[in-house]
Amino acid sequence: MATTGGGEAGIAGRIALVTGAGGGIGAAVVEALVSAGAAVAAVDLDGPGARKVADGLPGRVTSFTADVADPAAVARVVDDVERSLGPIGIGVSAAGILRPASVCDTTDEDWAAALAVNATGVFTVLREIARRMVPRREGALVVVGSNAASVPRMGMAAYAASKAAATMLARCLGLELAGSGIRCNVVSPGSTDTPMQRLLWTSDDDAARVIAGDPERFRVGIPLGRIADPADIADAVVFLASDRARHITMQNLLVDGGATLQA
Template sequence: MARNTGVVGSVALVTGAARGIGAAVVDGLVREGATVAAVDIDADGLADLADRSHGRVVPFTADVADAAAVADVVDQVEHGMGPVDVGVSVAGILRPGPLCETTNEDWAETFSVNTTGVFVVLRELARRMVPRGRGSLVTVGSNAGGVPRTGMGAYAASKAAATMLTRCLGLELARHGIRCNVVSPGSTDTPMQRQLWTGEEDLARVIAGTPEQFRVGIPLGRIADPADIADAVLFLVSDRARHITMQDLFVDGGATLRA
């Protein structure tokens, strides 16, 4: 008999759920027996996700950069679906470019989603988890938050900030039995990754590395699939990780050499 990992019968909330890593996390949680509140600005993507879930996914169209909208969604989920046991913050944006050419608007938008959005989502969920004395929160960060990247300064800084706020929250919530962890992917085959590509050779370049950008390749010789990242998230929210909190798990095929 398969071991109950604590996910069966739980209510989970996932942001950035409509595609890429977020959609893979939702699919994985559903397979593990959870009911999922899927949050994204992409209403069509959410509808597709819900249609294939056989009633296990409830879509909520909202922008994580809108604190009031996030609070409203969490209230709706708690009252309509039940207490949230698992929260996974995946929503993120990328505005690539050298820092000296980054506009104030691109900087602000990057942080509003990648950092403030994470803060608001985790805060709203944590406030409701604390009285119950249970819960697991995971932020999907980036290995760019742990090693410098050319042309990705705003993104890397926002992800580094989100990583530290998640770990600090984990320290504050540990006495309440709530765990907070980070999964930091490397290059993953998602729409965000592909927006950086200009031709068929780009995949090989990602795997091989680009010395002129001081970027190591991927030692395992493959780019990640969204399911690879989702599996790490599923582990951390499960009872198999019941003694793990405040950790930052790099899932990047060794690309950062865990610098």
């Protein structure tokens, strides 16, 4: 995303908190927000991963360790960020897990873990940040969801269900916060070149199969003919957090190369 020398309007000079910041899309969001002029709190359960991201962007990123599945830990880290860095003006919930399995093979533990991180974790993070934004009557919240929230995926029911819950949560929150001048939107990636995506691959040919589609698994291919780079998703997040999206809220922006056919 191109930015001016002074940074992106509505982002430059602000404090941003990003969960899932230790790698993949979350790390790309941290880098994009820094490039747009924000100071970023990089939050991840993987403390060393978050510190590595912070060390690569010295002076603009501070790492914090927290498990988004632990509401008390989320409350503490949000307090720590506001106390050490200042009022949070941008919140991005990008933490997520994937434990692929058919519904019949999904364990109680994996189902609970998917909901705890991908849905309840998003709820807790947004709630804690929103509670602080409301008295200030400004701010932008963005959830990194998934196109699996709107299109069934074989072997991904727990993930898809949790992402669908997070998407509707964000839209409801956007409605509740609109009167306070706070926007809440969702960016829903499709297949993106991250460690989570590669977890699903078993051979060097898998990337090509994702692009082409898989009729046996009822999976549509990617019309644009490429798998997304994490930066593609991060650019969409920065846009929705910026003043260029000042009249956009409660929206779900699919960034999937057309894979969902707008379903």
